[in-house]
Amino acid sequence: MWKRTLKYVAIFALIGFMLANGALADDPAPDGWTCETPREEIRPHFKCDATPGTADSVLSIRADDREGLMGMWAITIPVQGQEHYRFTVDRQTQGIAFPRRTAIARIIWLNDANEKVMRAEPSNLSYRPGERPRAEPEFPKLVSRSDGWDRLEGIYIAPPHATHARIELHFRWGEPHSTVRWRRSKLEVCAAPDPRTVRLATIHYRPQAGRTPQEKREQFAPLIAVAAQQKADLIVLPETLTYYQSGGSYADAAETIPGPSTDYFAKLAQQHDTYIVAGLMERDGHLIYNVAVLLGPEGAIVGKYRKVALPRGEIEAGITPGTEYPVFQTRFGKVAMMVCYDGFFPEVARELSNRGAEVIAWPVWGCNPLLAAARACENHVFLVSSTYTEFSADWAQSAVYGRDGTTLAHAEDWGSIAMAEVDLGKPAIWQSLGDFQSQIEPHRPVVPPVP
Structure with a gap:
């Protein structure tokens, strides 16, 4: 009898731990999407809702009463090397002091082996002399705000050997009970932008x-x-x-x-x-x-x-x-x-x-x-x-x-x-950093006021 009691206590304790860490509370992911976290102990809660009156799904990531949770929705889709693509996604945050750091989108160019590929030849982009960097992640920028939603956007050329693009919608270091919602994520072929x-x-x-x-x-x-x-x-x-x-x-x-x-x-x-x-x-x-x-x-x-x-x-x-x-x-x-x-x-x-x-x-x-x-x-x-x-x-x-x-x-x-x-x-591409300018906003630190 006591062994059975200990067994149930252990099971309920495990369930409690998993619920506290959001592991059992996630909704089923939409087709192709996965819910990921760098470490299970900082896993937030993932939820998928339909936008009322539309066919759009809203992908949410929410923190419980702990700080510093991290997770992302991710999907990998096929692309064609050397094509231009426009990425767009809408973002809505609640309880997040710095969305530029906490709620970011990334695009990673991959080959069939799921490895990062090299950038285009130096004649196609601006490089430091003698470098041909690996294709580091792209960071779409905030371009507009409307009806409580932010629009993140970017136009990119897929590297020559890219066959897939991994789209990541992040929640990083969130405050307790904060939420980010993502909708209308698209990566579509587009015309090459005119030179500026x-x-x-x-x-x-x-x-x-x-x-x-x-x-x-x-x-x-x-x-x-x-x-x-x-x-x-x-x-x-x-x-x-x-x-x-x-x-x-x-x-x-x-x-x-x-x-x-x-x-x-x-x-x-x-x-x-x-x-x-x-x-x-x-x-x-x-x-x-x-x-x-x-x-x-x-x-x-x-x-x-x-x-x-x-x-x-x-x-x-x-x-x-x-x-x-x-x-x-x-x-x-x-x-x-x-x-x-x-x-x-x-x-x-x-x-x-x-x-x-x-x-x-x-x-x-x-x-x-x-x-x-x-x-x-x-x-x-x-x-x-x-x-x-x-x-x-x-x-x-x-x-x-x-x-x-x-x-x-x-x-x-x-x-x-x-x-x-x-x-x-034309972005300036750096070895190991990629387009650094696009990373300034998501990476620059938060500096408290000087006393």
């Missing part, structure tokens, strides 16, 4: 002559014309160009925005059908800001950025720091700006890239060139700097930097222009 080619230019010039803002700004007109003749889509000018060697104070050079200098550069942008970034001083009532202004081909201000990180001299002169990190849509992509001392602090470029910046224009008096490379590399953005520093000084350069931090073009002589043609739609 853009010509990025920087002007290397010191406006030493003159004293007034008008005299300073007019010196850039012929250089802008030359850059435009070379079909520049974006032309970056240096910092505080109406103040440089004017003999006056920052306040003396400050203007309202819109104002005379922005009107002048907006007219040039329209005349040459291009975008211009000019470093200026702004007066807003009793406050003075160090700004970068983006002027567009329509002859108007697209947007402005107020320098956030101020050096001692500007603080002592009574300049006010900015507080926002705007990103502006142009006809070729998303552009943001930072100014000089901002480059010493990784937070500025990171906040701009967090908001979708693909190109960062950087009017800069002078800076360590390693910081320019770092800001481009750590965010996988293109960065265009325009400086007052002699090239021979081995300090800040007027240059265009690639997503991996390499210098694509630089100017050496005063009055010269450096330009690089880049494709914003």
Whole structure:
């Protein structure tokens, strides 16, 4: 009798443990889908529901009262190497503080042996020299929100030897009682996207002559014309160009925005059908800001950025720091700006890239060139700097930097222009990392506020 009692106690204890870990509570998986976890002791609860009024299934993953549970829905489907595919999925979260980290989708390219395959030949994608990386996972990005659902999306080219794609819908490190729901997961053949080619230019010039803002700004007109003749889509000018060697104070050079200098550069942008970034001083009532202004081909201000990180001299002169990190849509992509001392602090470029910046224009008096490379590399953005520093000084350069931090073009002589043609739609692929830029959001850490 006692043996039978112990047997039932053991069975009920095992059932209790499995229920607590979600092992017995899962719904049957839809055809082809599996419920997986890296370790059974952190397994969440999996559930499949139909969306009311539709034929869609909703794949849910939910935590119990424990933290840090991990699991995913996964399915493997056939693909054709070298074809382009569009992946889409809808995501809804509840009780999750950082969906960008906890609720992610991945795509892994596999061969018939269920092994990861190599990427395409280097001519088809952007690689570091001498590398042909393995095809690491793709990370679809958040592209829109509607009716409480997020849309994640990405367009990819299947590697040459890929025969299957494994789609994973993750729940990682979830808070207790939190839930992620997935629906409408699709991987479909699509047309190859059009190239997003853009010509990025920087002007290397010191406006030493003159004293007034008008005299300073007019010196850039012929250089802008030359850059435009070379079909520049974006032309970056240096910092505080109406103040440089004017003999006056920052306040003396400050203007309202819109104002005379922005009107002048907006007219040039329209005349040459291009975008211009000019470093200026702004007066807003009793406050003075160090700004970068983006002027567009329509002859108007697209947007402005107020320098956030101020050096001692500007603080002592009574300049006010900015507080926002705007990103502006142009006809070729998303552009943001930072100014000089901002480059010493990784937070500025990171906040701009967090908001979708693909190109960062950087009017800069002078800076360590390693910081320019770092800001481009750590965010996988293109960065265009325009400086007052002699090239021979081995300090800040007027240059265009690639997503991996390499210098694509630089100017050496005063009055010269450096330009690089880049494709914003072509990912930079790294050995062992793949498309790192797409992994920044799901992988970057959560940083608590400084006490």
